[in-house]
Amino acid sequence: MKLRPEQLDAHLREPLQPVYVLTGDEPLLLQEASDALRRAASTQGYGERERHGVERGFDWNDLLAGCQSLSLFAERKLLELRFSGKPDASAAEALITLAARPPEDTVLVITLPKLDGAAQKAKWLTALDAAGVIVTFYPVDAAALPGWLQTRARQLGLRLQPDAQQLLAERTEGNLLAAAQTLEKLRLLHDGGDIDIEAVAAMVSDSARYSVFDLADAVLLGDAPRVARLILGLEAEGQAESVVLWALQKDLRGLTLAAEQMHSQGLRSPSPQLLGQLGFWAKRQGPAQQALRRLPLARLQRMSSGLIDIDKAIKGQSPERAWDALLRLSMAMAGRPLFTA
Structure with missing residues (x-):
């Protein structure tokens, strides 16, 4: 099942699916979605968390064996697999196995970078889609960035004046993490209220001698x-x-x-x-x-x-x-x- 990013929060208030795939090339949005999943899992009684960074040579046999060995007293678990690249042949085979038989009392969260056209049609992704939820995160483009900044500022209790919003968008285009961190700093320093262009300029000025x-x-x-x-x-x-x-x-x-x-x-x-x-x-x-x-x-x-x-x-x-x-x-x-x- 495919969800749009804006649908995820409402979905997480329901009982969790056994498999979640988060994919995209915007680190901030992926990280925030992962955090939301962890909070939802904790609320729903998944008290254990196991994380693996998946690189070439990862021991899939060991992971699959652990998933299949059930314990009567095992806690409900959140199992996170974070890929740095496209799954290779051994990873693809293991993911198909996991999708066919998701481990009991476990929510599997798979985080992947942006998938190319071939990967989007691959058997392993089709299998994961049938077993759970896929959410794809796209970069916020230049046209949409000012609106994204204004929405996020409001959530932090800030009001960006138009020229301040435009300057922040210009200085952080292509880097949502920097934009989010700048807004957090503005919230701490100004404690709500209107944010003018001087405040933003002081915050985003480069600390290096040359900018x-x-x-x-x-x-x-x-x-x-x-x-x-x-x-x-x-x-x-x-x-x-x-x-x-x-x-x-x-x-x-x-x-x-x-x-x-x-x-x-x-x-x-x-x-x-x-x-x-x-x-x-x-x-x-x-x-x-x-x-x-x-x-x-x-x-x-x-x-x-x-x-x-x-x-x-x-x-x-x-x-x-x-x-x-x-x-x-x-x-x-x-x-x-x-x-x-």
């Missing part, structure tokens, strides 16, 4: 000397190249879409509403306007088409050094390309 957000702002402003210093500083501090690319790519995508709309509609500048829709909150719209005056559409599209080469450099699939590629992109976006094209 990818400082880099993104310098790029929009066309401050090429500062851009170069920030790239060198981020490299020296060991910042992940993929995070730097994410910050640059996010703004480049927004600028390109804005320039395309300006071109198609014959506009000399984008409206604040359009910039807001493309992820540029109020205080960044002026710098974004500067960038659009500096960078013609053809150049933006050319830089966008080159992102795949930078990604290859980060993954070691290109002879170009990743940090050199990032410096090249950031300087071009700042209006000071290192090479003429």
Whole structure:
């Protein structure tokens, strides 16, 4: 039986099923679902908890033998299997066995990363679906993130002002755990009430000397000397190249879409509403306007088409050094390309 994530809480107030499969690539949502299952199991008398991290070489024979050896005095048990990857052949066979004969007085909780198309059609998942419940958790995309933040803030007794909500969404996009932790800190420090943009800015500012957000702002402003210093500083501090690319790519995508709309509609500048829709909150719209005056559409599209080469450099699939590629992109976006094209 498949459940949507929002159905899980109501379902857990009923007698538990023998098997639960939690799958997805959003760690926070998986963790919170696991916690909810543990609370429900404890409430319903499952007093023992057994956990296993499943890696290659896991001893399935030992686990299956333990599940089949029944004791008259055994406690009701929550058995958790946490996979770091897709089940291999031996794991698939064991899961089919467990689904066919779920251990008595036991709730089996299987946590898996996001499943590809082949895994979703596999016999082992079909067997688990027939034996219990499957819940798939999807990432909260950029469009839905502000609403997710506002809902979670209300649950904590907070009211996010619109610009504070937008800043928090921008700074935590793709990382729900960071978003949730920031809201928890805001609750502790402000004890409810309205949260303004200054409070969020202070909370999400990077403690490191160099920040990818400082880099993104310098790029929009066309401050090429500062851009170069920030790239060198981020490299020296060991910042992940993929995070730097994410910050640059996010703004480049927004600028390109804005320039395309300006071109198609014959506009000399984008409206604040359009910039807001493309992820540029109020205080960044002026710098974004500067960038659009500096960078013609053809150049933006050319830089966008080159992102795949930078990604290859980060993954070691290109002879170009990743940090050199990032410096090249950031300087071009700042209006000071290192090479003429």
